Amino acid sequence: MGGESKSRRSGSQKRKVTARIAINCTPAQKAAILAKAKAAGLSPTAICLAMLLDAPLPKRRNPAINNNALTHYLASTAKVADALHAQTAALGKPGSNLNQVAYMLNANTAPERIINITESAIREFGELMETYRQAAEDLKELRVMGMNALGLER
Numbered sequence: 001m002g003g004e005s006k007s008r009r010s011g012s013q014k015r016k017v018t019a020r021i022a023i024n025c026t027p028a029q030k031a032a033i034l035a036k037a038k039a040a041g042l043s044p045t046a047i048c049l050a051m052l053l054d055a056p057l058p059k060r061r062n063p064a065i066n067n068n069a070l071t072h073y074l075a076s077t078a079k080v081a082d083a084l085h086a087q088t089a090a091l092g093k094p095g096s097n098l099n100q101v102a103y104m105l106n107a108n109t110a111p112e113r114i115i116n117i118t119e120s121a122i123r124e125f126g127e128l129m130e131t132y133r134q135a136a137e138d139l140k141e142l143r144v145m146g147m148n149a150l151g152l153e154r
Helices: 011-016 027-040 044-052 067-090 092-106 111-149
Strands: none
Touching: 027 044, 067 092, 067 111, 092 111
């Protein structure tokens, strides 16, 4: 209450708030008020007005961030990103195999060899698709982890 300067007020606060009350307190009391305000994610003024006027507390200014959860989230995100990068590079192999098949068809290569290469390319592509499906599930889980870490989902 006492430490806020007029320059930090929002435009709407300047228009609506025209009266000021100062309170005297000990440094310990001030620290307790500031700690409660910080824990609630609100300003000291909002906490004091709500308590004195028996009004409900306003919504939090900023959600609380769980640093451990956020660290875990960022590490998991990097792990998924690395896995997707490696799999994206691996996508070239089945494409290369299919390109070989096209070349062999034009060169009248034995059908057995073409079938083997085609089956191998299809199998490799299926494995890559499964990796991408798993990565999509991991990304959904990462979204929830991120929301939890930021205090936006409980």
